[in-house]
Amino acid sequence: MSAQIIDGKKISDEIREEIRRETAALKERGVQPGLAVVLVGEDPASQVYVRNKAKACEDLGFYSEVHRLPAETSQSELLGMIDRLNRQGNINGILVQLPLPKHIEEKAVIDAISVEKDVDGFHPVSVGNLMIGDDSLLPCTPAGVIELLKRTGQSPSGKHAVVIGRSNIVGKPVSMLLLRENATVTMTHSRTPDLPKVARQADILVVAVGVAKLVKRDWVKPGAVVIDVGMNRLPDGKLCGDVDFGDAAEAAGWITPVPGGVGPMTITMLMSNTLKAAKRANGIDR
């Protein structure tokens, strides 16, 4: 293996230390960032993520509330809870864990969250702000990808970035952020002809498709940076990314592992957004 591993856990810990310090300073001024996490239903994977988010809050000195609602909760009950959290002064960020049960319309729920408290960056106004370049709360996983690149000394500026996957939560927003960082961006997806050939042109390859081990060494330009956003649960219970790590690492210059790459950054960016929202709510500039 020739590639250097991008240690998302370590970089994430460094950023958390910065957030912890800033939070302590804010507390001196009587401000404590507060996050509300809402979970509908009992999906086991979601339970784990929600627990990790609450743990991160505690670790950084944030106030947090976790609302666990039964799977049968109606859409109007959930909207009622969001309305209360929107008006609750000690809450700066609201995260409704996705996916939601089928009888609840995700769009109605996302639209109901106040833009100032939209720490996921999923609200249409946040998405629009991202597109225009206004300073909104950025979606956590895409923001984490950019942070990983910058803190590894691999600034996207002037590079050719190829993004595989066009989802609203990763592919599209990460492409927009890369563009904002002055990369030349190619967006690809399942209908792109000869995907390996396009991928091979990338200086920075970001993969977010949800297909385990799709990307092999012949998809990777020698020396390229490979960022794996995939999170696939294998039959044996192990987590694995969209990149065949062992194989792609033979060609890549830098590569993120799964777990321990993008995942830890997602939660850290959520904390960073909550801190930012708390500062804004209290008229404190960064």
Ligand SMILES: Nc1nc(=O)c2c([nH]1)NC[C@@H]1CN(c3ccc(C(=O)N[C@@H](CCC(=O)O)C(=O)O)cc3)C=[N+]21
């Ligand atoms: N409204 C909403 N916002 C989200 O941000 C959101 C969501 N819904 N629904 C579910 C997905 C998933 N997600 C993860 C975050 C961190 C890890 C993470 O830290 N992963 C660790 C490993 C965890 C493990 O071992 O299971 C890692 O990659 O190293 C994983 C998954 C946030 N999501």
